[in-house]
Ligand SMILES: Nc1ncnc2c1ncn2[C@@H]1O[C@H](COP(=O)(O)OP(=O)(O)O)[C@@H](O)[C@H]1O
């Protein structure tokens with residue numbers, strides 16, 4: 001199914017694992033708001049080694065939800081046994097378009113790179129339809145030494 005997969009394995013929540021939900025406004029301040037909330041949570045969870053990658057994904061996925069999706073946009077952070085999953089939900093059921101194969105994409109193109117970049121730093125990126133309520137795009141990250 002390419003780079004965007006259905007949610008399957010590798011998503012075991014930590015026992016008693018915490019979940020944090022962040023309601024975002026539907027405007028261009030949303031990515032920054034999301035980044036700030038995510039930074040706080042990762043520090044609290046002791047996952048600062050994942051900070052750069054997770055913040056990058058949060059920026060891209062929240063930016064996409066605001067720009068290409070529909071309000072309301074919600075961010076959920078879930079503590080996994082071996083890392084963290086971020087879910088960005090928006091009310092538009094249309095799924096992200098798969099990035100074009102590198103051979104077809106202009107090397108200088110400045111759009112259509114976001115999901116490619118997220119895929120390069122995440123253990124898994126996928127999309128899940130929420131019946132009658134849009135979809136969520138998610139990315140999963142694992143701590144060093146816990147590959148997959
Ligand atoms: N949340 C979303 N809802 C609907 N379509 C999306 C969403 N996220 C991405 N897309 C679609 O997938 C394409 C690829 O996304 P991306 O790789 O981030 O590139 P960009 O945002 O620069 O266009 C977007 O151009 C858009 O058409």
Ligand SMILES: [Mg+2]
Nearest residue numbers: 060064114115
């Ligand atoms: Mg984008």
